[in-house]
Amino acid sequence: MEKDSIINHFCHEHPLRLVTYNKNHVSVSNEEEETTECHLCNEPVAVSELAYICCMSDYECSSKIFLHKKCAEMPRQIQHPSHPQHILYLCTDQYESYIGVYCDLCRRSTSVFWYHCRQCGFDIDISCEHLNDLLQEQRLLRHLCHEHPLMLQRKPASNFFCDGCGTNEGGEMAYICSACEFWVHRSCASLPMEKKIYHHHPLSLAFSFPFKHRKYLFEYKCDICHKSFYPAYWVYYCDLCRFFVHVKCAAQENINLLTEKEEDDDSDHVIRLPVSVSDFSKEVITPFIIRQGGSMINVDDMPTSVTMPATNSKLSMLFNYHKHPLSLIKVDDDGDNGKNEMKICDLCITPILSPPYYSCADCKYFVHLTCYLLPKTIRDDDPLYEYRSHSCQNHKLTLYASSEDREESIFLHCSVCYIETTGIAYYCQACNIMIDVKCASMPTIIKHASHRNHKLIRRVPDKTYRCVGCNEDISPSFDVVYCCSNNVCDDSAIHTECAMLPPSIKHRWDKHPLLLTYDASIDHPSDFYCEDCEEEMHPKRRMYHCRECDQSFHIGCLTESGDHRNIKFGRQFEFGDLHPYPLTYNIVSLKHKCNSCGKIAYKDRGFECTNSNCSYALCEYCGLNYLRKRHN
Template sequence: MEEIEVPRHEHPVRPFTRFLCGCCGAHCTDHERIYGGYRCNEPGCDKAFHKECAEALPEIINSFHPEHPLKLILDYSCPNACSLCQHKFGIGYSCSLCDFHIDLKCVRIPPPTENSCLHEHPLKLSHGEPSDSLEYDICGDCKTNPPPVCVVSSTTHEHQLHLVPRRMDFTCNACGTLGDRSPYFCLQCNFMIHRECIDLPRVININRHDHRISYTRRLGHGESPWKCGVCRKKVDGFYGAYASSKVPSFVVHARCATREDVWDNVELEGMPEEEVIAPFEVVDDTTIRHFSHDHNLHINKDGQILHENIVCEACVFQIGSEYFYSCKNCDFILHEKCANLPRKKRHVCSNQPLTLETVSRAATCSLCDKQHFVILE
């Protein structure tokens, strides 16, 4: 997937056709929907940009100021006021010869037309509110930022999708949940979809599973009813969902998988899978070299019960009668199960993988608020 560089953003961004709700990274507008454009795919960075903002040219000719060329300005510290809408902006265009400024939102406004096919009189651009005498069945957001009438998204559907701008009950083919207004519809095969489900990510990681999961347009029927790995409710195999290739029984609703508290907002299609680093090297049948210790550790499976003062260096619980690894050069000792703890682990409490620490320090658990000690070293 081709990526581009955007001014004032430290990471490359990649194209998308999904509909997002949020501020454009170019600060061209207030909080609003972004109907496709470019987004950052770095962990922890959720910036998205309108296509026109990300591809903004260094110099343009604009119909609202055709006398002079306008130059792109990038200055958050000294915002200018747009000459059309009067809103202040940090990124936009300015005339170096006169006091004309225009933000990136107003740059996208089509030029005033003298020959509209919709009305017999010349039409002029107005920034005022519509007359109260007219009836409107459209929300304020869609008046100022209307959704596209047609959408082409190969990741969503093989045919062009058309907006149905009305209230109507439907079931989204992409996620299997109900909708009550303005779906996108395929004229060729009766496919219907929420605007939010257009361009769902193909391959992702979620904090409920240790392996990648992939989107499939129709899950099909398993040996027993599918159950979502997030909400634990039934998953209808007739609609789209996410599934794990490593654990075939693990499936997730499309809406559950892409929740903000479940997905890290990173799309993994085309990216190599991260190598799993084992917590130890096997020396022989009874000996390992654990990453947390400088000496070899030897397994003990003879049922030996150690003194109650001897505790595991990882979990700080008594060894008891469990199998354990011990060091012949010092007092270091680990439960066998603790020695097998993965170096990284995904957990419901965080969208980012947790790393097993090996430094002695006091810490407070984010879930139970109790203090504990990390003492592997």
């Protein structure tokens, strides 16, 4: 019985009609042939089998064809598990000159029609049994991602947002739920529940962002593309390491993640940060002096005694002044009882590990030879001059040497890193901009561990960034930051003060160095808590961490990396009739409250008694207020 179904097929010029095949359908010219073959698969068309035949008469069509119903209704485009990365198109050698095409599954020569990948030449013959398995597969799918059965829509769908991967990439088959309009790519529905990529643990498939990690959902980024997650879409993740990737990114594990990485070139002399505080003078300040046109003088040609600028201020906490001559130390005195005491340069506030250096032994005042050679003025072609007040017409950065009393602030406040310092700084008197010597000496181009693939360039940004170090906003047209030089990741930037953090810190609570890390969550499924303030820490943000002892600290909770990093402590002052013993300027650690005002002084800058049997302490405000009055 003939069916009232007519189609147009690309292999024939006339419409085709569905019929129940019998010998009467054979044209006069083909009556002598024993069998009628399907034009697509070259297999016989059986009597009483449903088939498509040309609607035209023998007179109107001299090349009438027969197609099995299943062959005529084969989709023009498919995806096959053996070649999931690309779409396969039904093609023929009727119109194109394909020679010697072999099926990549059964290795037999193809018939007139086969499925072909236009991108990499993968072929499957339409008669291949492996292809038939796909075309005859069960269209209904019960998937763990959805409560209702999903129906396979074999014809590639137009653009839609997949409820699995969240993308609107069309051109492939989809599973749909007619009850609630749930759509998912066929390739997404075929994703394995466990996948291995370059991460050292297998990744598990989750049909939404794991609930236990959602408190940091909008702060976590994909560990491949570094873009955000949406809670309803699928992810691959490692629970042990808090490692999360989009399902589409996980499917591209064969792509080299460092494709955009710049070639290492030792000839460019780019400084690699972070740099140890003990090496800062050598690695950062020395090149700065050379860039400014200075030179490093041989120690034998240096003067044996020098003087620092004097000040008329009655009380100065700034160490760019000193009243005694400084002696050149070429070799440490082995008989010095304080030879094991850390010496801190009073200009750059970084350690001095070995001679030569300048010293005033009685005052424990020390200066790197490098710092003594700092240029008095920064050249006006230095990129640092971009950071200036727009109203400043006579912008000039010179070493600060004011002799005025600083009643409003006894320390210098850097306009780049916003951190107070007792060291030396460059200052523009016209616009009142102050730049700490460490910030001033930073080069224009660096490489940093927080962004290993590309170089970072110092500039004043013209748009808002989020610092990869502290995760705080970067103010456009105001902050001096390092931005990625590559257009692929133009959203990466880091504050100058964040870039200068030391790679490791020694702490009295831990026998190992605390290492600066930007993701301590690898193989650490438990939460992180700061040993100092005892607050919970973000697992994928920077911290100082000891993996052996599992101890962690906020950056700001450590003296060497927090707001006090540029303050030199240890200076002693006499407080006359207020207290019989000298008080040392330090971080108060022995007394909870100030003995003068009663306010909390613990863990803040202040003055503590030098007598080990005395716990007397003053907060910084009370101590400085008393010293000002005493010196006036």
